[in-house]
Amino acid sequence: MVRITQILNLPPETLNRTLLLGGPGIGKTEITEQYARELAKKEGRTFVDLDLLDERAAHKLAEDCEGYFVYLRVAAPHIFPEDVSIPKPLASGDVIDFLTPVRLKILSKCRGLFFIDEMTNVKRADQRVFFYSLVQEGKAGWSWRLSPDVIVVLAGNPPSMSVDAEPLPAPLLNRLTVLNVEPPTVDEWCAYMDRRYGDAWERAVCEFLKEGPSFLFEPPKEPEGLEAYPTPRSWTRLAVQLHILGGIKADEDLVAEVVYGNVGRATGSRFLNFYMSRIPKEFFRKASRAVEKV
Template structure:
């Protein structure tokens, strides 16, 4: 069930998903049922029999110049305003077709037509040792997906055969689910500050380059999925699948181990009463909580939360953590509303820094 929950969360969060698994394990059937359950119009495109022009558009001469005419399936998705684009058998698409898919997967642009934000991209592929003719995914294309390995659960298959197939009870994202995104972005940034070598690790092996690996793009996707998972209170197994699907298993294990060891307070509790807050001595913990507090304050910015965040940063300076607090101070200063007064006492240590950056 964890893999299905992870797939549902990623689709609703708008993060492109690539499901890996041998033929016949139900990848296509599950994606079709998921589209029905989420009330999303489904467009299935068999990548292996398409030409690059089917994705980049056919050149059409008009009075105002040459336009790249999109295919019919793209126009249907635009008319609907939402939907799911399912790119089947993507691992058997030749390199030229994979190149044409780059803008679609990342930017949702087909020819000269932009797909609506409500369109999610899902693809499926067979492992290299389980297809007879095909290509490894190019590194640029692979790094645009959250990779989910689709395994066969015998118990669920038997239940489905006897009782019928169903995917009811999937997590649903509320319209305001992105509220925790700044906090999760700050969390990921804190980890990368602590483990800078994990920001970018392009595999040298062609096979691994076609799977999940760490990059600025994939870490950004991971932060988005962490926020979505947080919004539906996803189980740890689903969270691990989503993060490892973006940045790879090794980087994911390091991130989750680091996160469990942080033991951070709730940023909302800190903002509610900054006077009781004590900054951790460990540098990575201090950076993470300050970033999270500022992100939470900006996420629901009021004059009271603005002042509370500055109080927290001032306490960090008093505890000898000025350098760590400086990054958060810049972000907080950038979010200032014109009507907010400047808390001179709390700001005094940061004034030269903010003036140098043109923020005061």
Template structure:
């Protein structure tokens, strides 16, 4: 059976869970949630980020690694009552005063004989004698049979106990709500921005009978490889083993161009008149520069980062290459400043950023053009 729920981006799914948590705290809604989606689409990251926002302790329970008795706990005999009682398992939250998020991961890959043990957790918020406090928020996640992952069909008795969200990867959502805030490598962010179709290729890989596909999770791994391995050939081998050889070959061209032309730290250390020759000449390189500037935004770099960003629209005038005149530099500048402002607010640098001379001049110019 297909999952006939609305398909949403990861950011939308997180917003729905956030609203669900707020409603539960207000006593207006207490339900259990299910995130469906392909491997590596970002389900786990959604839950981890939500737990951080909630200030909650995360109980990550991988259902493929447990048996039903692991949820019920260990039995012991009470001689006073002449009854068999059960020790509560450590994987179940029990503190009524501390927010907790119980994450039932790989629900659809759990053996069918385990699912009845989960029914009570999802609906009655209990398993055996153990009840969950009202401070516990429940989210489950799993792949579908169509994803090519190990998964069982979800029966109606289980499905009816959940609010379902079908998570799909979208480049804009992933870039703005995860890749940029997390500080993934500028080459990864720039490449996915210009090739959004290659963020998630699981379906195409399955159609071609290929084992390796690009996913948001694999792109995060590529970012880690770029930061950890200097040898170009070894790095390319690792990236090919993460994304597949064809995508890795295309990415290598972009990564090499960025490595050769993007020099964020050097640009921030010199005056603007010395920076013009240091701007990359390719769109990939300019995108990487923008994301590199976002990552470099600190209390002591606000003015310099703003100056470099504000210089983008002036490149056709300052550089002789004909190509700059054909590039959407104004749009790139606007996009860059929007992300910089968000980054500044997140880091408590809002006032300093809004007062930076280069940003003030940029905002005044847009206001004069009626762009707000």
């Protein structure tokens, strides 16, 4: 196993055609985008998230992407073979050509990183076969081919941690470097929160996790249910929400439910006990009842 943050140290040639296999919420998407941003900076290129471009800017970039580094994240279950090459009759009437969506056209010309998420959630057989040639040759459909300057990274969850996840076909696995990844350390998570949110998050979460690092990621025993559970992603959400709730002096019952709704009751009760013991008592209007519940 490697920590997800260690991906940042890999050279592009090694990361290319890699499947990041790990639990939900540990930061696979965040790290991959961070990798793309840092690589763009290292190469002196302007980073562009293709999801944030309007159509006019996308068409302009498709014509000239010199000096840019493009990034596109897509969920694998949302990619269908028929989406890549769209048939269009030519004027002669007896032949057709194939059109390519503008963002895929950009990926056929530019330097960048193509992140294919939720790979283990693909159900349709034709979708799975579609990824064989895309991963191995960078080719899909009749007319679309990835630029050789594009890094392809895939991610997925083990079936033991996601009810939607399924094992991948052996021919596809054989085309990939499979890296089993685990969560970041608590210090790495806290540094990420500082970098991403500045002062707009509740630092008590970091202090709590430093005292109990095992609480950072506790996957559920069953792959489906209705109880929340702690992951770096859910702690991130909770830390931001607590900062907002603290600013409006929210009722302690609401605070407790937000905590439980993000990290579950078992871990949430431990965190609440820690959290309530370190903040001003006037934050709560009925603190004694909240402590009793914990």
